[in-house]
Amino acid sequence: MKRFPNQIIRLIIPFVIIIAGLLIAKKFLVPASFGKLGHFRADALGEAMSKPIHYVGQQACADCHDEIVKKKAASYHKGVACEVCHGPGSAHVDSPTENKPPAPRDRGFCPVCHSYNPSRPTGFPQIVTVTHNPGKACISCHNAHDPVPPHAPEQCGACHGDIARTKMASPHVDVPCTVCHETPTEHRMNPRMYVPTIPANREFCGKCHAKDAQSAKEIPRIDMGTHGERYVCWECHYPHLPQVYNGAAK
Amino acid sequence: MESLNERLMSALQQVSGYIYPNEIELHWSLLIVIYPFITGLVAGAFILASLEKVFNVKELTPTYRFALLTALSFLFVAPLPLLAHLGHPLRSYEIFFTPNLSSAMAAFGFVYAWYLMAVLLLEVWFEFRKDLILWAREERGLIKWIHRALALFSTDVSEEAVRFDEKAAKIITVIGIPSAFLLHGYVGFIFGSIKANPWWSSVLIPIVFLASAIVSGIALVLILYTIVTLLRSEKIDMKCLDRLVEFLFYAVIIDFSLEVLDFIHRLYQSEDSIKILSQMVCNKLFVSLVIMQVLLGTVLPAIFLVFFRYSRFPEELRRLAYFISALLIEMGIFCTRWNVVIGGQLFSKSFRGLTVFKVEITGFEGILMSLALLALPFIILFVVLKILPPWRISSLPVDKN
Numbered sequence: 001m002k003r004f005p006n007q008i009i010r011l012i013i014p015f016v017i018i019i020a021g022l023l024i025a026k027k028f029l030v031p032a033s034f035g036k037l038g039h040f041r042a043d044a045l046g047e048a049m050s051k052p053i054h055y056v057g058q059q060a061c062a063d064c065h066d067e068i069v070k071k072k073a074a075s076y077h078k079g080v081a082c083e084v085c086h087g088p089g090s091a092h093v094d095s096p097t098e099n100k101p102p103a104p105r106d107r108g109f110c111p112v113c114h115s116y117n118p119s120r121p122t123g124f125p126q127i128v129t130v131t132h133n134p135g136k137a138c139i140s141c142h143n144a145h146d147p148v149p150p151h152a153p154e155q156c157g158a159c160h161g162d163i164a165r166t167k168m169a170s171p172h173v174d175v176p177c178t179v180c181h182e183t184p185t186e187h188r189m190n191p192r193m194y195v196p197t198i199p200a201n202r203e204f205c206g207k208c209h210a211k212d213a214q215s216a217k218e219i220p221r222i223d224m225g226t227h228g229e230r231y232v233c234w235e236c237h238y239p240h241l242p243q244v245y246n247g248a249a250k
Numbered sequence: 251m252e253s254l255n256e257r258l259m260s261a262l263q264q265v266s267g268y269i270y271p272n273e274i275e276l277h278w279s280l281l282i283v284i285y286p287f288i289t290g291l292v293a294g295a296f297i298l299a300s301l302e303k304v305f306n307v308k309e310l311t312p313t314y315r316f317a318l319l320t321a322l323s324f325l326f327v328a329p330l331p332l333l334a335h336l337g338h339p340l341r342s343y344e345i346f347f348t349p350n351l352s353s354a355m356a357a358f359g360f361v362y363a364w365y366l367m368a369v370l371l372l373e374v375w376f377e378f379r380k381d382l383i384l385w386a387r388e389e390r391g392l393i394k395w396i397h398r399a400l401a402l403f404s405t406d407v408s409e410e411a412v413r414f415d416e417k418a419a420k421i422i423t424v425i426g427i428p429s430a431f432l433l434h435g436y437v438g439f440i441f442g443s444i445k446a447n448p449w450w451s452s453v454l455i456p457i458v459f460l461a462s463a464i465v466s467g468i469a470l471v472l473i474l475y476t477i478v479t480l481l482r483s484e485k486i487d488m489k490c491l492d493r494l495v496e497f498l499f500y501a502v503i504i505d506f507s508l509e510v511l512d513f514i515h516r517l518y519q520s521e522d523s524i525k526i527l528s529q530m531v532c533n534k535l536f537v538s539l540v541i542m543q544v545l546l547g548t549v550l551p552a553i554f555l556v557f558f559r560y561s562r563f564p565e566e567l568r569r570l571a572y573f574i575s576a577l578l579i580e581m582g583i584f585c586t587r588w589n590v591v592i593g594g595q596l597f598s599k600s601f602r603g604l605t606v607f608k609v610e611i612t613g614f615e616g617i618l619m620s621l622a623l624l625a626l627p628f629i630i631l632f633v634v635l636k637i638l639p640p641w642r643i644s645s646l647p648v649d650k651n
Binding site: 005011029030035039118 | 367
């Protein structure tokens, strides 16, 4: 008859000791409230709730700074919370005169949102910080709670910086924006209410580029009947950088 | 407030395009590069060892025990990068005590424990038990007691017991192969299952990880075998080395084709992330991916291996060429891990911008720590080889029953 191999017994002993040790340790080490509400220590909720509050939200400010809150709510900064600029306000709300929140009065802060960056959405007000009235604090011309430019920007590039800069380096550099976009003057004050037009069809570009167009001689001509078939031109040419065909430079 | 703003501004200087605020700084650092690198070495070395045991590749016998001990030494270190990265090593027991079944990451403790306790330690124990007992019989002093304790004070070296050891080792190897696949496939799964990251999210990743693990494991054993044999002033078994090189070459080819397949797959699918990914590969990862991983770490050594394997150069030259190729391959695999881990965090999940990775020198996740962690397995291996010299054959015979 075969013996039960001795080495198996030798192995089982340490394994049993380890597993038993772990089971006993588990009893002592897993907190009592673990698993009551989910895969966490239920007591942690109470501990988290007893932690000091730092941010109080915009409503809290309204009790005392009613005017500013109202003003801001009607301004372009309506989506920017007070504490974004003034920091956590809890201590200030508790004792207003002792803990005064800081205010970002220098030029460093506003460009966090407003410095030019091509990936910001179309129309988002942006500036090139180094050239935009350098040396002066932003708040000397713009009210942070109701930011409007001192006068409406004359140039489309103030808000459409990316497009303006792109067009600047394209063959269309001398074609003004307004040739292709009929822009109501109100668009510069209130861009979302008064929207400029956008060319609607192939014939629009044909006004300058068709074989029989009445336009300057050096403008390259195409056969409107065959070129690009029936697609609108901007399927293939980005109108603000027309030498780019479908993304690839010629 | 000012200093926060200044910090943000200086960080933004290194960023191109648009990225989300929490992407400026990379959260998975150098240590997380080392973690899959080391686990890969473990799995690879083990799979090499099992070639001899299960598939009876006789030429590889000289490296069998050696590969096992290499895998063991590296396995001891495998969790350390994670512990250092998480920064709370004293809490690590919690993943055993409060198992979270819905978290793949939390499964690591169990995958690791299974592989260490149920596979590697057991296999090493059965493999060395007979020798431990026989060595202890002819020794005295401390080492005798160490060997006796390691044999768990068993004394039975009858032929029947030794046969049982062999059978047990073989069964464990058979269980061990899928376990090794599981260990490293699991590491790949951790990355491959992250839907939100197109650089990682791919069902191929666990398989690519496995293939590269096998490559790195074989190369490591080749390097260590060469060095240790030379240090012992023994003759290198050239048949064994040639066979190792053949397997290494096959593994490199499989690994490379899988990577290329993954690459073509991405190109052809051309999802919305492809633009930013190709930008990243062409700029930020060009050196580490195209030059170091593909050219220096794969193509060049693969050519070297075939050329020298089938040429008639003198043995010393061939050995040198093998050795250098294996080093290059090891560097290439390290870059593979780097490109996966760091690459996956360099691009914004908005697909509109790239950030940079700045390596620290000191600090918990810095270069010094990483070098220490990479050196540790070699030190452990040195000690293990002192206690369990794989080449030592006892002069005493096995008991007859």
